[in-house]
Amino acid sequence: MKVSFDDLHKAFESRVRLGIMSALAVNDSLDFTSLKEFLDVTDGNLATHIRKLEKEGFIGVKKSFIDNKPNTKYHMTPGGKKAFEEHLKVLEEIIKSQK
Amino acid sequence: MKKEQDYIQDIAEIRSMMERSSKFLSLSGWAGIMAGIYALAGAWIAWSVLGFHPDEIFYSPPDLPQIILLALGVLTLALVTVIYFSWRKSDKRGEKAWNATSKRLLASMSVPLLAGGILLVILTAKGLIGLTAPFMLLFYGLALYNAGNYTISEVKLMGAVQIGLGLMNSWFVEYGLLFWAIGFGAVHIVYGIYMHFRYER
Secondary structure, eight states: OOOOGGGSOGGGSSHHHHHHHHHHHHSSOEEHHHHHHHHTOOHHHHHHHHHHHHHHTSEEEEEEEETTEEEEEEEEOHHHHHHHHHHHHHHHHHHHHTO | OOOHHHHHHHHHHHHHHHHHHHSBOOOOHHHHHHHHHHHHHHHHIIIIISOOOOOSSSOOOTTHHHHHHHHHHHHHHHHHHHHHHHHHHHHHTTOOSSSHHHHHHHHHHHHHHHHHHHHHHHHHHTTOGGGHHHHHHHHHHHHHHHHGGGBOTHHHHHHHHHHHHHHHHHHSGGGHHHHHIIIIIIIHHHHHHHHHHHHOO
């Protein structure tokens, strides 16, 4: 397979977005606080990146209330899973082809 | 434009994030060693100071309340130590000890531990003291075996060893305290030393 850097999805250029996708790939769902702790970023920063991934349709949101406090949980959509796996494949190919 | 090095770094970060967000990695080897020492000390006190020699299934110890108090004391001390060392280790790694992974780890242990705990109360109430040591080992082993999915995989192996000891102990009930000291004492210490040299140096 011939791959080029253009095959890499723009959404995954940022390390934070890549981190969000990695964490959601191995967890059914995670809330905002857990994601923030894993990634070690600020609320605003995380929210921006989440919004971008949401707009791409890569992650989904479920809002609920726990003890009357709002709780937002994020999960990976099937489309997001597919895009993330493609991205990994391209990364792998790039590294292989340059060895 | 990113360079090749950046992509290798990307992959490293993806791997690290997948592991960090799915497994609790802040268990300390020192906690295992200390817990093992408490268990050995507890077993020694029970045997030589309190004259606790459970050699058959129906066994009435000279002083049951003291034995229960001693067991609860050892358990509390071990829990406090494990929590303290885990908290310290995750603090050093710049993470929170109480996070999604530690919650899942505890949840995975809670069902076998709760069922085992209730069973211990029932056995004690019915005077089946000789079965308490093997069942403690067995249910603790089941909890660890489960927990191994959510932390370093060596915990799973330790669980299997405890299950094996518990089963053997149910056959050889007369060596209850010895099996208990091996499982909760020696195995914890060996595991702790291994963990310390493998992950903490």
